[in-house]
Amino acid sequence: MVKTRIAPSPTGDPHIGTAYTALFNYAVAKKNKGKFVLRIEDTDRARLVPGATEKILDSLTWLGLAWDEGPIHQSDRLSLYQKKAKELVGKGLAYYCSCSSERLEKVRAEQQAKKEVPRYDRKCRQKPPSKEEIEKGNCVIRLKVPESGETSFEDLVRGEITFQNKDIDDSVLLKSDGWPTYHLAVVVDDSDMEISHVIRAEEWLSSTPKHILLYNAFKLKPPIFAHLPLLRNPDKSKISKRKNPVSLIWYKEQGYLPQALLNYLSLMGWSMPDEREKFTLKEFIDNFDFARVDPSGPVFDLQKLDWLNGQWIRSLPEKELADRLKDYTKRDLKQIEIVLPLVRERLKKLSEFEAQTKLFFEEPSVDTKLLLDLGHNEKETKEALGEAAKLYKGLGWGTPRLEGETRKLSEKLGWIASDLFMCLRIAITGSKVSPPLFETLTVLGKEETVKRLKKISSLFSK
RNA sequence: GCCGCCAUCGUCUAGUGGUCUAGGACGCAGCGUUCUCAACGCUGAGAUCGGGGGUUCGAAUCCCCCUGGCGGUACCA
Numbered sequence: 001m002v003k004t005r006i007a008p009s010p011t012g013d014p015h016i017g018t019a020y021t022a023l024f025n026y027a028v029a030k031k032n033k034g035k036f037v038l039r040i041e042d043t044d045r046a047r048l049v050p051g052a053t054e055k056i057l058d059s060l061t062w063l064g065l066a067w068d069e070g071p072i073h074q075s076d077r078l079s080l081y082q083k084k085a086k087e088l089v090g091k092g093l094a095y096y097c098s099c100s101s102e103r104l105e106k107v108r109a110e111q112q113a114k115k116e117v118p119r120y121d122r123k124c125r126q127k128p129p130s131k132e133e134i135e136k137g138n139c140v141i142r143l144k145v146p147e148s149g150e151t152s153f154e155d156l157v158r159g160e161i162t163f164q165n166k167d168i169d170d171s172v173l174l175k176s177d178g179w180p181t182y183h184l185a186v187v188v189d190d191s192d193m194e195i196s197h198v199i200r201a202e203e204w205l206s207s208t209p210k211h212i213l214l215y216n217a218f219k220l221k222p223p224i225f226a227h228l229p230l231l232r233n234p235d236k237s238k239i240s241k242r243k244n245p246v247s248l249i250w251y252k253e254q255g256y257l258p259q260a261l262l263n264y265l266s267l268m269g270w271s272m273p274d275e276r277e278k279f280t281l282k283e284f285i286d287n288f289d290f291a292r293v294d295p296s297g298p299v300f301d302l303q304k305l306d307w308l309n310g311q312w313i314r315s316l317p318e319k320e321l322a323d324r325l326k327d328y329t330k331r332d333l334k335q336i337e338i339v340l341p342l343v344r345e346r347l348k349k350l351s352e353f354e355a356q357t358k359l360f361f362e363e364p365s366v367d368t369k370l371l372l373d374l375g376h377n378e379k380e381t382k383e384a385l386g387e388a389a390k391l392y393k394g395l396g397w398g399t400p401r402l403e404g405e406t407r408k409l410s411e412k413l414g415w416i417a418s419d420l421f422m423c424l425r426i427a428i429t430g431s432k433v434s435p436p437l438f439e440t441l442t443v444l445g446k447e448e449t450v451k452r453l454k455k456i457s458s459l460f461s462k
Numbered sequence: 463g464c465c466g467c468c469a470u471c472g473u474c475u476a477g478u479g480g481u482c483u484a485g486g487a488c489g490c491a492g493c494g495u496u497c498u499c500a501a502c503g504c505u506g507a508g509a510u511c512g513g514g515g516g517u518u519c520g521a522a523u524c525c526c527c528c529u530g531g532c533g534g535u536a537c538c539a
Contacts, residue, residue, distance in 0.1 A: 275486055
């Protein structure tokens with residue numbers, strides 16, 4: 001059975017890269033009617049952030065990437081890793097090391113000074129620490145990497161990849177605090193959980209041979225590997241907080257739709273056979289194929305995400321959109337539904353809704369200078385606003401009639417129609433930019449419209 | 463430094479030896495529509511396919527070298 005997993009570390013806010021990797025893992029699992037597992041890799045006790053796990057769960061749920069198993073916490077499996085590490089020592093495939101981090105640093109510094117490759121000098125591999133030292137508990141367990149030969153594997157994205165064993169360090173498997181490193185835990189867990197495809201970011205590519213060596217040491221069959229390209233900043237470096245928003249919480253707060261984010265992420269290093277750019281998660285799953293994954297690292301482009309989000313906002317059923325909007329505004333569902341048709345095609349992100357619709361619920365402040373910039377003096381402007389108020393007061397409400405009558409008024413006043421429209425727009429919305437004027441008035445209502453016009457009119461002297 | 467991965471418009475990409483004087487999308491510019499802004503439609507600018515060698519009748523596509531970018535090189539993941 002196909003089984004994939006997403007294995008984030010709770011060391012900070014849920015990361016866009018986690019969503020990216022999760023998406024591909026999810027797709028592979030679903031396409032093959034397999035399972036998608038969530039595992040929390042919380043073995044680094046120093047970097048643990050309280051509450052981070054919950055946020056990761058929330059984010060994946062928000063995205064709609066539901067896991068079939070988990071969340072499994074590595075911290076619940078501590079004794080298993082310890083047992084496995086000792087098992088390797090017993091078989092002579094790993095060894096205890098008592099070197100202090102100070103010594104390790106010193107060795108590294110010397111190697112670098114001599115322009116050698118910085119890596120563990122294998123002191124304890126030659127001369128193991130004494131039983132007493134081991135019992136004191138300050139030792140780590142290291143993998144005994146073969147001194148010659150090579151380790152290779154087939155990557156679904158990149159083909160066959162080979163490393164020389166002499167280039168591989170004797171990595172720490174079990175830290176002196178008794179917790180496993182990533183390398184040990186990932187192999188123990190992926191095999192234990194019967195993960196069939198390890199789909200992860202490219203940054204793991206160079207540690208994969210260590211993992212293969214571990215599978216060999218345990219006499220286990222390695223899973224299939226696929227290393228996804230790394231999302232990049234505009235300067236091509238690995239995507240990071242400093243240069244790009246990376247927190248999924250930010251994307252949610254901004255009002256990106258999960259469908260749009262997932263859709264955009266699918267476009268990173270992958271394309272539909274027919275080059276369609278807007279598609280659903282289901283369509284992604286149905287069409288997914290590793291052969292279409294491009295190994296080069298794509299730059300994450302917020303502008304294109306914005307565009308795609310706008311596309312999704314416009315194509316979602318109105319009811320569903322209104323429902324989504326509830327988290328981004330103080331208005332209630334009924335209010336949202338009334339004004340939504342007027343702003344929907346102007347929205348790129350849900351967070352913009354509040355600012356764009358404020359004028360319907362609260363009287364805006366109006367800068368009279370904007371009105372005068374239209375080329376009519378105070379007297380003419382006051383007259384126009386007053387006449388409009390008078391006209392509307394006795395008028396049956398509705399967009400076509402409002403427009404028709406306002407056009408007539410512009411002739412009567414001697415204004416260019418578009419200038420008068422702009423004048424009314426500013427007086428009523430406080431802005432030179434708004435939804436279509438008469439539709440806005442229709443929704444605003446006669447009473448409020450007349451009230452606002454009168455008020456602004458009264459601001460000008462005769 | 464060493465090891466590995468990668469290399470088509472600014473960005474995301476199509477392209478798997480001939481249909482490519484390289485197609486689409488975002489962004490940008492212009493035009494149209496129009497009461498503003500959007501949305502929408504059309505047009506345009508924008509890539510001698512990183513460079514150099516091969517292979518071949520023929521290369522963006524295959525091979526080699528160079529260059530460049532990125533990642534790894536932790537008792538972090």
